[in-house]
Amino acid sequence: MVTIKEVAHIAGVSIATVSRVLSNSDYPVSQRTRANILKVAGEVGYSPNRAARSLRTERSSLIGVILDNFSSLWAPVIVRGIQDVLHKKGYLTLVVNIPWEEHSRADVVKDLMGHSVDAFVFVETWHPVRERLDMLNNKPYVIVHRLFHESDPHSIIPDETYNSSLVVKHLLELGHEKVAYIAGDANYFSSSQRLDAYLDTMHAAGFGVRDGWIAQGEWCIPSGYQCAQRILASDEMPSAIVAANDELAYGALLAVLDAGLKVPDDIAIVGYDNNDISRISNPTITTVSLPLFLMGQIAAENLLCQLQTSDRDYAEQLIPGELIVRQSCGAPEGVEVYARDFQRATAE
Template structure:
């Protein structure tokens, strides 16, 4: 079946431009419109008029799907989304996927039922093709997570370089035996943060002990359990990079339960800079994401799609920052 994306590719324009030509919006240059119409004719493209008619009936509601509502990281992103939504007369409908692919995918039907004008996904576990097909008829934006190689409008950070930066900080403190508790490796951010850890170790000529790299679940419990596993080794790590703050806090709890001191006996770096990170004891060194800005940017992108406005670009990488607090200490090298 020929899709609007196929027409856009042949005419060398965006899908939004094709949409404006089809709806006769009158805001497209004559030469561009002619290229689009020629591509439509050559490909025999049949627009999904039912979907277009449904989209014209506005609900002034947008749907935001989060992977896990109990993860406080997403609250700041949601505040950013809501601030722009309210400013533009929209309300936010929240869906909690509970880290389940089927639950995440089930929320997509809300667009087809015309209960929302657009969708912002803060998770990317749904089959990529399903989401890309949906985006041909409805406004869809990804934030925080992403698909590798996708053209879906996306707002995120560079998780590989951020993880590399966190690991290099531990290396700069003379740590060589560094453990890593990753997030789920079926999620791109889990894989990318793990990749950044390995890159930093390799670039500094440090070997990675496979027993010191374990896959967690982005939960406090998995951080605790996997740190206990590390501590049972004959030669445990002197430092740990955890794929998120909750796992880092779980790891610190495990270390304390074994009578270890953080950072004197173990240095720990987390990721996300959730609100609790600064008041945890010790205050957690972590990578801060611009969560509020990510939410605002994602909502502004969605509004452009809802209004059929052309996007200047569709991939936005926002800056992160390593926040140094009290959970790391330089390792004294014995002569």
């Protein structure tokens, strides 16, 4: 590897000058020497030794990204959003996946500190423990998470309330008045947030909600199936079912079809998450897409901001989602071209 020393030698200047030019400091260097150094550096293919630089400056151009569950559908998208912004600014990311159960969670932060990362991003389904946050000794950090239960000024989270009201309002606009709800796992704060948003929106519109119309589910397809069956068995059949996520919605869809009913003609169904399921099911399911990529980008921007200003006071940010209109509730469809129709259209 070619060092700064060689560049200095060839250019006939001291290493100090080379450093000043190449790390574009604002130290005054004449145009001539600057141009010459740049030329030489380019010719010999000089690339600064990051370790040495890091040792000296205590900055590494490395950002630690700590994940809870890299296998989830969201995480990789968020990470790409983060990287999209950071790479352009010359930062690289150290992505570490630590399952929630593992004891070594604190060690990971320590490890990353050893690599002297400049900042941290936590992408987690649960709120990062205080203990770990304390180990950061004032380095910038941001938390991107879906299912928080404790507010933190450095958080970037989806606006569950807004999103949930989005789908309910959509149904109301389509003329539905009897809307049932399948809730997610009660342990999750987001479950109650979404449920509350549903209730509030219904009440605000002046519609009541029957007891039999609310079923407590568990985020998965089988649970959606069971919950829908219970709802279908209630005294008064609803005309629409809101599911707390797409898995539940898909389960509900299967139950409704198995009951000999038609979707959306007899019962409309909406989901939440914009999973692949909702895109592929038959009929496709209207849902809410979370702007995960954007959330990653915002997290990164936020971090860059903190890195520049050394101002660590950031307000929690709620990010709104977007309604994805598909076939499952009979509305005229959105811009997206759906697999099934597309096939039929092009197959002619």
